[in-house]
Amino acid sequence: MGRHSLPDERGTATPGPRPQSRGRIVALATALVLVVAGGAAAAVRGGLLSFGGSCGDDAVRLDVVADPAVSPALREAADEAREQEITSDGHCVDVRVTARDSYEVAAELRSGKGDPEYDVWVPDSDAWVQRVGLGAKRSKVSPAGNIASSPVGIGMVPSAAESLGWPKRTYSWPELTTAGTKSDKLRLGTADPARSASGLLALAAMGASAKKQGGKEGDTQAAALAKALASRTSDSDDRLLDTLARDGSGAEQGDRRRNQALVLSEQAAYAHNASAGEEDSLALFYPKDGSPRLDYPYTLVEDGRMSTDTSRAALRFMTMFSDDDGRRILAEHGFRTDPDQPSDGLVTAAGGRTPQPYADEATDPPSDKELQETLGMWTITVQSARLSTVVDASESMRQFVPGRDQSRMEVTKASLLRALAGFTDEDEIGLWEFATRLDGARDYRELEPTRRLGDRKSGTTHRAALSEAFSELQPVPGGATGLYDTTLAAYKEARSTYARGKFNALVILTDGANQDPGSISRSSLIAQLEEIADREHPVPIIAIAVGPEADKDEVQQIAEATGGSGHQVDDPAQIHAVILKAIMEAGSNQS
Template identity: 75%
Template sequence: MGRHSLPDEYGTDAPDPRPRTRGRTVAVATALVLTVAAGTAVAVRSDLLTFGGSCSDDAVRVDVVAAPAIAPALRTAADDAREKEVSSDGSCIDVRITARDSYKVADQLRTGTGDPGYDVWVPDSALWLQRVALGGRQTKVSPAGNIASSPVGMAMVPSAAEGLGWPKKTYNWPELAGAAMKGDKLRLGAADPARSATGLLALAKLSTSAKKSGGKDGDTQAAGMAKALSARTSDSDGQLLDTLARDSSGTEQGNPRRNQALILSEQAAFEHNASAGEENSLDMFYPKDGSPRLDYPYTLVQEDDLSTDQSRAALRFMTLFSDEQGRAILEKHGFRTGTDDPSAKLVTAAGGRTPQPYSDDPSEPPSEKELQETLGMWTITVQSARISTVVDVSDSMGEFVPGRGQTRMEVTKSSLLQALAGFTDEDEIGLWEFATLLDGKRDYRKLVPTQRLGDRLGEGTQRDKVSEAFSDLAPIPGGATGLYDTTLAAYKEAASTYAKGKFNALVVLTDGANQDPGSLSRSNLVSQLENLSDPKRPVPLIAIAVGPNADKEEVVQIAEATGGSGHQVDDPAQIHAVILKAIMEAGSHG
């Protein structure tokens, strides 16, 4: 069955539990694990498995790093397996569990540097596997199935929940968030979406719902919600619970630093309620437009470097969670297992009640694009951004986009206006345009200085001015692409006007390679950009090559000289998503 087939004890008919493609749902992954369990049962009846005897002398060590919430359950299962001498190929499995925040592990694996020092990773969400994939030299991770799940909802102290009609009244995500945005009536806290899958899944759901219901103002509404949420954000899920007000104390309830509502997983609410006592327990709202779920993927790390014994022992440990005792351990710690309706006891302990829709199917997980856009929006919303935008207005921008009936410039302007709607009034945005000999001997022209979008300028605002300038962009007849001189000049200004405490970046859009024969060379440009770039005052260049004539290799090389990133899009309509993706990537480096 190959190098990583299941241990011999499972018999030749036992299937490999690992999915062959990424992105499987919890239901599918669970079905795979249950299938493995069926194979295990056959093997047990055939006396092929040995759960006792002296196998400890040559035990196979498996090191597991897990999200802090699930680490205690895994540790219990590992201790139980050690006590019962559970074996793989005749050798005991000796599983050691270390708790570590998923975002920290993802950032380590994304760089691909050094030996991770563990064989298995169990993050709280497959979102972190996507984060790892952003790295150019990332460590190989191989998901083998999901061992548990937990829906994400909104937990409140009893007085706040009662005020919103819990449990009989149901809300969707924007309605719940909206209740917390009306003054200081309901103080809502969340964990940082850049560091918490719970926070990111909730924010992605909020953003998607706001865009669907808000029409053309949906992006602005989503950014507004993110901004309101950012005011009460904690670094991690564990720290978030420390911000909760005690319901029995009037002083705590009135303390503006204390939260009355938290975006939490069901499992986190379960654990809190287990030790909080009735007066300080939480009531759980399950939004009627769907509760996204943490899915706890069991993941082999650098599986090509694992010995056959290690990989098979690691998979052996995973299958323990498909049997009755393994599921009981997970449920005791507040996790859901399998695809059946959740245990009423578990839901009640977490603060859920009928008719809250706690047993509904999970909402469709956000796409990779939606996650990138959400994290990009979060980066610029929380930090506030200072972004200078430089747009190619050479003659070729007047060419039509295949299948659209619009020119590259028309589609580019629409995408830029869409991106602008996602910025808040605290963000600083400016605009340059460029083509050869556009302004005397210069290939560029400053149209709008980079400053705060909310600033009043005459009868309008900076936002109005930038929006108008985007709309007025037009191709210059006969103009060629003066990319190198423009990029150097724009980067010098962006670096010299760096705003501390903000996310600083330079965005350059071009539909062609450099066409200015009198300009500096590419190697000279790269060298000067490297000298100008300062890690203590980072200004990543986000260079986007638009259309079939653009040179992706060129923009990548130029951008990477500043710690930024180069991208190519066939359709200018993709510009908005690419900018947010690039901001998310650059923000995760910080």
């Protein structure tokens, strides 16, 4: 796609409306398909939805919760709906918009606790809708389309941008991040990826690009970038902007607490520049390896419980953003209404300028798996991790994995080595193996103690020693699965060596149910785990059942007794992703 020319001077020109995209931006036809259950489709076909005219006395109340960035635009649209007496099926549409952080609403809906007191949720990214889907007791959410978009880049104060050759020079995500984290010459800040979609999508883009460029070292490089960013992380996007240095102030330029560059959306840069003076405005870099986009999904909440009138009102309000007036409102607040043809005026006002690739196609949105891996990496990177890893070494681990010329143990070892590459030298990891009668009467044996990967002993780092121990794991001839005694002993050890300020967890990998007739019972194990577990010093068990014979229900019951989670993988190659997903879930439960 070609790039549009921009004027050399920065401006704050108000962008005009653009034609509606047929892709991401919501269209009426898309909406109709998604609200058939409420009867709205039949209503539209029958001409019952009125798009103008006099309101009746009985207005239909529609409660909308929206991300703080987009809520002002939604409020303006709601006011316009009242002023123009826009109706749905003859009823006035009375829309009430409340601003709430997307991560808070996602956590609430994911928990499924209570009945949401809103009908529509507009987060800044579909990533939050995916997050809701992880909850076992989640509230039902139904995305109906996307009302706007905004690419994520890196905004810089003018002097910092010019020092990097803006706008003529372009950078990839790893290059920009490295420039901002290598020294204090360019201080780069981000909002917490666990609470900010801009921070999360940027971190996912950094990781994907680092892995693509770095090959086998990509995971380590991605973790190192995340670790560097973590030292300048703010709780939210709003607080992130408060950390920005004033480019015209020599005092603040020398203040190491102040950031000269920020990971933020184009819309956030637009809003900042609208109120900032020329010296304090931002120049915006759009990474050449692709800018992920916030996509503002219009999401129905528990639509199956909505009345027909409410469903139709929700549909009617959404269609306002496919009309000229709705697109104008969004554009005036700094949002793109056609991602394929961005407004030059909007981009200029946000700090963009050719030849920055602001009009290039966005990167493909990260998958659920990629987001879970990114958040898992962030959790263990920011907090540093203390993980005790317990691996099943029973005879059954010799069995070959279907479709692979490798045993369960061989694939498990490879997956553990891959996971190890994503940890930093500050993380603490240990290794036990278990099988019946492995060490005298005991079913378990410590192979490497849980300590810092960067620690050295006899000239060898603990990372190197642990890698060797993983590589040397072998199934024990005739060994059975001594799961219960091992789990209790390992959990007691992990609890007694709890490291404050770190993410503590016990990771157990097993391909079968307990096979030791002389061990404690499952009920006794669960009761003792519940008694030992301490919410103030959490050590969740992450239990992974490997292979079709493994009992997922068993490992899930054991793990949940400690606030952890149980998982099943048919292929041990999935272990790495599952560990990161479980860490992310456990980390969010503790926050």
